[in-house]
Amino acid sequence: MSKLLEGTDRTEALEELSEAGWTVEESGNAMTRQFKFKTFPEALGWMVHMGVIAEKMNHHPEWSNVYNRVDVRLTTHDAGGLTSLDLELARKMSQ
Numbered sequence: 001m002s003k004l005l006e007g008t009d010r011t012e013a014l015e016e017l018s019e020a021g022w023t024v025e026e027s028g029n030a031m032t033r034q035f036k037f038k039t040f041p042e043a044l045g046w047m048v049h050m051g052v053i054a055e056k057m058n059h060h061p062e063w064s065n066v067y068n069r070v071d072v073r074l075t076t077h078d079a080g081g082l083t084s085l086d087l088e089l090a091r092k093m094s095q
């Protein structure tokens with residue numbers, strides 16, 4: 001099971017991801033970002049693409065889609081907070 005992020009590793013990683021548009025929830029246990037696409041098919045295609053990646057990682061986002069928007073929340077349920085898996089998936093989503 002992945003360990004919770006702590007200390008400077010956590011601080012530096014979350015600073016990097018905040019520059020990529022991610023926001024850490026008040027609890028500190030999850031991070032969120034909204035993705036906007038030109039069309040619904042584009043948003044759906046991105047979800048399918050990221051869904052394959054998430055399944056390969058065995059680490060799955062909490063997400064919702066409205067037309068061309070996808071709202072994503074990342075947290076590691078098994079650990080009860082943010083781990084390196086959340087960072088890895090956030091980086092892949094942010095490419």
Ligand SMILES: C[C@H](O)[C@H](O)[C@H]1CNC2=NC(N)=NC(=O)C2=N1
Binds near residue numbers: 060061075076078079
């Ligand atoms: C049994 C299975 O490995 C676990 O439930 C995996 C699946 N995907 C997961 N995704 C996320 N975000 N957190 C988890 O703890 C998690 N655990």
